[in-house]
Structures are given as structure tokens and as C-alpha cells.
Amino acid sequence: MCSPVYLMVVSFPLTSTHAAQCRYALGMEDGTIPDSDITASSAWSDSTEAKHGRLSTGAGDGAWCPLGAVFPSASEYLQVDLRSLHFLALVGTQGRHADGHGQEFARSYRLRYSRDGRSWITWKDRWGQEVVSGNKNTYDVVLKDLGPPIVARYVRFYPLADRVMSVCLRVELYGCLWNDGLLAYTAPVGHVMHLSGSPVYLNDSTYDGSTEAGVQFGGLGQLVDGVLGGDDFTETKELRVWPGYDYLGWSREALGQGSVQIEFHFQKTRSFHTMQVHSNNRHTQGVRVFRKVECQFKPGLLLPWSSPPLLLAIPLEDLKDPSSRPISIPLGGRPAQILRCQFTFADRWLLISEISFYSVSTPPPADFAATTPRSGLPVAKHDSSNTAILIGCLVGIILLLLAVIAVILWRQYWKKILGKVRRKDFQHDFQNGCYILTFTVDAWAWFSLNSVPYTPPPPACGMDMEKGFPSPTEEPPPYPGAPPYPALSPPSVPHYAEADIVSLQGVSGNNTYAVPALSSPSPTAADCSPLPDLPRQCLVFKEKLGEGQFGEVHLCEIESPQDLPNLEFPFNVRKGRPLLVAVKILRPDASKNARNDFLKEGKILSRLKDPNIIRLLGVCVSSEPLCMVTEYMECGDLNQYLSHRVLLDKTGPAHHAATISYPALISMASQIASGMKFLSSLNFVHRDLATRNCLRPIKIADFGMSRNLYAGDYYRIQGRAVLPIRWMAWECILMGKFTTASDVWAFGVTLWEMLSVCQEQPYSSLTDEQVIDNAGEFFRDHGRQVYLSRPDICPQGLYELMLSCWNRDCKLRPSFAHIHSFLTEDAMNMV
Structure with missing residues (x-):
């Protein structure tokens, strides 16, 4: 089997749209691609037919070998059908090893690909070279990073030779499914800009379609290759290519009109939410982003263009910013299979590097069937009786009334929901002469355990209804060096959104949180190891990190952590160096429910032992106030x-x-x-x-x-x-x-x-x-x-x-x- 290390040595461009993530083997080696989808122009024998051309496998005689020599015709090929469009970023090849008996391999090859099985395109690299370097022996895997990447369903490998010789080949394709669904785009041919006597070529050099009368059509190219141009369009992100390579650009004067029209064809109807256009805005060369864009949508090949078109003007501040950047254009979720956008010039030049869409596949429009001829269907008989007409009218009126009532009720329901979301007034629940103030596990408890059911506390009676809470008495500091508690201010607890949502008054925050529906039993003491009880005198106060309604968070030091054998030590600290910790303190006047929740939180947090989670190191529960001691990273947030x-x-x-x-x-x-x-x-x-x-x-x-x-x-x-x-x-x-x-x-x-x-x-x-x-x-x-x-x-x-x-x-x-x-x-x- 081929070791995964082969993939690790390939360097993918940082700016590639899909190549950065589309590097997965598509199934030649592991058999995901069935034998029936692997064909060839010929085979030397049954044991070297196309199905044996799988990378790093040794079935048959160990590879695909064509019947004749590949020189000089170069017409023999191995074909892979991927069944659907894929984005291909990488290909791998290998010769015939056959446990040391093979001697055949291809020193070079060509790639051809097709999206429909009818029109075939020869792959060329960014500098126009067709021939791909192949293998130097029979056993090593050679990977070729496809720059530019290709979008195809069918791929053919044509082995080459510089003399009459036999070759054998094993291959793998690396990429991912082409979810974008874009088949082709049509755009005017790019122009040449002359800066200080030097030409800057702004053409679409990787476009794989046809060109006629100054228009490119039927293919894909640099507008969707994922390479984003920089602020200076004369500098490219690829080596040894010409200035302007990263951009497709048009001159208003050369084009002879005030806008550029680009049309996009997709496999099927999709709902388009956003279009992002990466454009240059180099003012000094007369280059600006488009001033406005107007888009039309065609839901199907047989349907008309939508009306009215969507029009968006670019704010003036975007025209002033001299940097290149993507501009997001909301498309409103409109359905289309063909999308046509007209970009209006804001200056002498318009340069675009990349266009991408956020869209989702949708079923055909509801009225599509009405545009399709239908035959063989029964025809309803004509009924001219007045009774039938009267019944039809009554049924129609009843259905219309029901629809109106349903719409009104629906609008009132969601108006009520959204109104509650935006409501800022404080609502009280009053029962048996007591305000019911509900709260559950600490807001500082940044994790809510889905297995902990919420139980509302009893009514908070015995308090001043004007102030809501009794005024606290002066409490001693929680540990040596800590400042005294500040006086509590009267809280105002909002009832947020829905009735089943309760407010959380936390040790470290005054936040109102929604609690999800919970059904599983809560963890018991048997689920967690006993929490180490730390002596308060080991905590040296440094500063207060924050304050909540029912407690505080302090930054402290433990001067000699090695002297505490029961401390859950998360990492090694040099001897004599203090350990920084965060201490969460529950106010002594907190309610019984808050105290129980605080202890429950400690048990929950003690389960969280992961290198990327702050750990609970210990607790102070032998006396009041209750404290939890956690890690603290001195490097900050x-x-x-x-x-x-x-x-x-x-x-x-x-x-x-x-x-x-x-x-x-x-x-x-x-x-x-x-x-x-x-x-x-x-x-x-x-x-x-x-x-x-x-x-x-x-x-x-x-x-x-x-x-x-x-x-x-x-x-x-x-x-x-x-x-x-x-x-x-x-x-x-x-x-x-x-x-x-x-x-x-x-x-x-x-x-x-x-x-x-x-x-x-x-x-x-x-x-x-x-x-x-x-x-x-x-x-x-x-x-x-x-x-x-x-x-x-x-x-x-x-x-x-x-x-x-x-x-x-x-x-x-x-x-x-x-x-x-x-x-x-x-x-x-x-x-």
C-alpha cells in the first residue's frame, strides 16, 4: 500500500480556493472507483488491462500496459470516469514493479480531461507546457501538483516516450467533489495595459473554453482558480509568469462600452445567496473596483430571465480604498441555472481576480412543468351547469379565507416571538406574594452538562420587594490578602425570550442565558474523583479579574505548589517559582441553591482533563466562602x-x-x-x-x-x-x-x-x-x-x-x- 507520506511532501498554494482542502485520494488505490469506470484505448493482455492501473496495487501483472508502443503516435490512454464533476488538484503516477519483475514506466505523459465526455481539453500548466514529468523507476510514486487545477468528470493519461518502447502505468487522482456546480463562464477577452512602456497582460491565460470575436465561452479559467491577486497587480503569486497574471482585466476604451458582462452556467438550478468578487483598486493606474453591478437570473434553460434584475451600487468609501479585496454582493437567495452580471466601470480599467458564489442546490422551479409540453393526460369534461360554478366559487372563497386566517395567525405568533427577543423591560413572576427569581448553574460555569436537569428553586420570599434582595452584611476576606467584598447593588433580572428560558447569575458574570432542555441524569459523586481541598493560606492575592452578581474571580499565586501533595498539578513548574491560578469565590450570602450549584459545577469541571481546556486544580470547601482554584495562563487571552x-x-x-x-x-x-x-x-x-x-x-x-x-x-x-x-x-x-x-x-x-x-x-x-x-x-x-x-x-x-x-x-x-x-x-x- 502507498504510504500517506507521499501526500505530505506536496506544497499547495495558500491562496487556492479548493486545492488547500481538495487533496483526498478519489479511489483508484482503495477500490472506491469500480473497475467498470476504468477503461483504456488497449491492453497488452488480460492481466495488464485498465482495471490494474491502480496506484500502489499489484493485481494482475502489476499495472496497465497498452498493446502497442507509445512512440511516435502517443495515442494510447488510460481513462478514469469519476461519475460526477470533481475538482482535481493533484495526480500521482507509478510504473510496473510486479515484485521486482517489472521494468516499464512512463518518463512523461499528457493529461486530457472532459466535463461531458464529448469535448476533450488538453491540460497545460501556467506557462503553457503540456508534457508532465513522470517516473524515473518502476516503484516510486511521483505526485504532480496541478497548477492550474482542473474541473472534470473524465480524465485520460497519455504516456509518452522519446523512442519506441513499452510503458506501463498506475495512477491516482486527488481532489474533491465540485460542489460549486459551475460548468462554464463567458466573458470578454482580457486586454493589455502599457505601464511605462512595459506591457501588462491581463488575459485569462488558463481558460479552457473557446474564443470567438473577442469573447471566451464554454470553459473555466482564472476567475475560479482560487488565486487571489494582491494590491499591486503587476506582481504575481506564481513564479516565472508575466506581470498581471493574477488578474483578468478590461479597458473601457478598448471594450468600447461602459460595462463588462460575465455569464455563469451551472449544472442545475441553485439558490444564490452571495457573490464575492475579488477586485483591484489601484487608483494611480486608473484601476478601480466596479461602480455598480446588475445581475439577471435564469432559473432554467427553457425559462426566461427573471425580472426585474438585481442592482447593487458600491459605496463611495469602497471606491476610495486603494487595496484589492473581495466585495460581497447579496443575491437574495434567487434561483438560477444561468446567472448574468454586468459590472459598470468606475474608472478606465476594471481588474477582477476571482469570483465565487455561496449557493445551494434547489429543485426545479414550481412552474417548470408548465413550460414543458405534456401529452397523454386526460382532459376534464366541460361542465356548464350553474351548480358546479356556484360550488366552485364557494370552495374558492372558503380556501382563500382559511389562507388569510393562517397568515394572520402566523404573523402574530412570530411577531410575538421576535417582540419578546427585543423586549428590554424586566418582567416578574408573582406567586403567593413572592417574586420567583430563577437561576441555575453559575454563569461562570462556561460548560452546561446536557445530562443535568434543571430544577427551579423555591420562591425567594423574605426579601424586600422594592429592592429584590436583602442588603448584605460585611463579610471577611475569602483568603489572606484578598480585599473585602463590595456591597451588592440591587439586581434586575430580565425574563429573556421564552418562558422555558431561565437566567443564570454567575460567579464571574451578570449574564442571562438560555438553558437547553435536559433529560439525562446528572453525574453523581461516584462519577468524579474526590476534589482536592486546598488550604486558603497558600493563596496569595494578586488582583481581581472580575466580579459577578454572586461572586468574584481573583488572580492568585501559590508560592510553593510542590509542597501541596493533594494539588492536581497540570504541568511542571520549576522549584521555587510560584504558580498563577484563578480563584472563583462564591459569596457567603449566596442562596442554598447557588451553593449546591457551585459544588455541582466543581464536580463537573473536575471531569474536564484535556490539554486545551482550563483545568480545575482544587477547591476550598472546608469553610466559607466556597472557592474553586483553576489554571491561569500568564500570557493572557x-x-x-x-x-x-x-x-x-x-x-x-x-x-x-x-x-x-x-x-x-x-x-x-x-x-x-x-x-x-x-x-x-x-x-x-x-x-x-x-x-x-x-x-x-x-x-x-x-x-x-x-x-x-x-x-x-x-x-x-x-x-x-x-x-x-x-x-x-x-x-x-x-x-x-x-x-x-x-x-x-x-x-x-x-x-x-x-x-x-x-x-x-x-x-x-x-x-x-x-x-x-x-x-x-x-x-x-x-x-x-x-x-x-x-x-x-x-x-x-x-x-x-x-x-x-x-x-x-x-x-x-x-x-x-x-x-x-x-x-x-x-x-x-x-x-
């Missing part, structure tokens, strides 16, 4: 770390600024995904995953909500931080449904933060109320929901992973195991 860095490829050596590279970001994201994979395996739900809650080195925690620094990241009710709505899935905001799938949504936002190096809040252009409205758009699913745009450093393949995390259907979001696997492979190939 990930948000603060990234916000003071710039991306390595955007800062020159003269800037002397702290930098970070793309592989480093992906490595950290992979560690976060690893920690969340561990949590999801235990059915824990974090509910507040963000960079502010990831410490360095990467350990997932939840200090963010307790720090004033991040108060602006939480939606406020009556001036109090409540919900991190910019990281929350739509079902969390509207229905209080917190699951692992909603954590996956938050991970997608966290990954967006990291690739944006924490320079801005998610949805920074939206107010809190607009973010909540956007959640409503996700529920209604009319194509008006807003997604976070792709960061500049983010490859399209990774952005598609983010979009899958934000899928409206929580069942279609990827698992943390899949995310971790994807990021681990991505990080390994970025090093």
Missing part, C-alpha cells in the same frame, strides 16, 4: 494577543511590528477545535466560545464575561451585560436552544476573529438590535440574512468551512471532530 499583531505577509521588515503568520493562526484554531471536540464528546455545551475566552497557550476558559474590557461584546439589558449575541447562533437568540451545534456556530465566528486578527467586532457595521433582526432573517430564510465577510488572509476553502458552521440547519453544521481534522491537515500543509 487570545483576543488581546492577536489584536496587537499584524499578519506577516502584510507587514514589511521595516515596520518592526509584532507579526503572526497564517499557519500559526490555523495551528491555534486547530487547538481550540481539539478542546471543543473533547467537550462535545462529553455532551458539554460552552455557550460563550470566543477569542476572549481562550488563553495562551491555547486553553479554553470563560474569563471574558467577567472583565470590563469585554463588556461591549455582550448585549445589554438595562445597562447590564447579558448575551454574546454576535457569537450566538440564530436559534440561541430566538429560541434559547444551546447545543453543540450552536457552539460550532460560535467557533466559526471565533475563527473569523482570528483570521481578522481581532481588529473589529463581528458584525461591527450592525447595531445589537440589527444583529437580533438578522437572527430573525435566518429563521425566515428568505435570503436576506447577513454573513460575516471573508477575511483577506482566509482562503476560500476555509471560508466555506466557516459558512458551513453558520448553516441555518443545525444538523448540517460540521462536527468538531471534522473541523479539527480539517484544520490539522490545513495547518500541516501550511508549515
